[in-house]
Amino acid sequence: MATPVSLRSIASYHAHIYFKDQGERDKAALLREWISSRFVVQIGNWHDKTVGPHDRAMYQIAFDTDQFARLVPWLMLNRMGLTILLHPNTKNPRADHLTHALWMGEILPIIRPEQLPDAVTDMRDAEISPNTAPHLTE
Ligand code: ZN
Numbered sequence: 001m002a003t004p005v006s007l008r009s010i011a012s013y014h015a016h017i018y019f020k021d022q023g024e025r026d027k028a029a030l031l032r033e034w035i036s037s038r039f040v041v042q043i044g045n046w047h048d049k050t051v052g053p054h055d056r057a058m059y060q061i062a063f064d065t066d067q068f069a070r071l072v073p074w075l076m077l078n079r080m081g082l083t084i085l086l087h088p089n090t091k092n093p094r095a096d097h098l099t100h101a102l103w104m105g106e107i108l109p110i111i112r113p114e115q116l117p118d119a120v121t122d123m124r125d126a127e128i129s130p131n132t133a134p135h136l137t138e
Contacts, residue, residue: 009088009091010090011088011127012088013062013065013088014060014089016087017079018058018108019057031082035061037134038134039070039074039134041128041130042131044062052110053111053116054108093117094118
């Protein structure tokens with residue numbers, strides 16, 4: 001008999017913002033600025049080359065669970081057609097990306113499944129160190 005997974009297993013969330021051409025790259029850069037000035041999040045490195053696990057250029061935003069209720073609906077309204085993967089960070093990165101994920105836009109295939117273990121014990125990667133200084137409320 002299956003049992004539900006507790007919300008307590010979610011340490012934090014990632015939003016991966018993807019872009020496939022110069023037009024989308026410009027939108028992704030603008031979205032990055034908009035997010036930085038509005039939300040307490042950890043903005044990740046910009047990747048013009050595919051770094052996986054999905055086959056598209058992207059950057060990542062990491063955020064604590066208390067940001068979800070504002071940031072996620074804000075992304076729904078402001079993603080400008082960009083594809084975004086939203087996933088929880090639990091002790092199972094493979095399930096987080098393949099089963100627990102929420103997509104806005106396209107669903108991109110995984111190209112490097114070996115990057116996604118199905119169990120981790122060290123959750124330090126899921127800890128958030130915010131690097132934004134928001135000064136706008138919306
Ligand atoms: Zn991620």
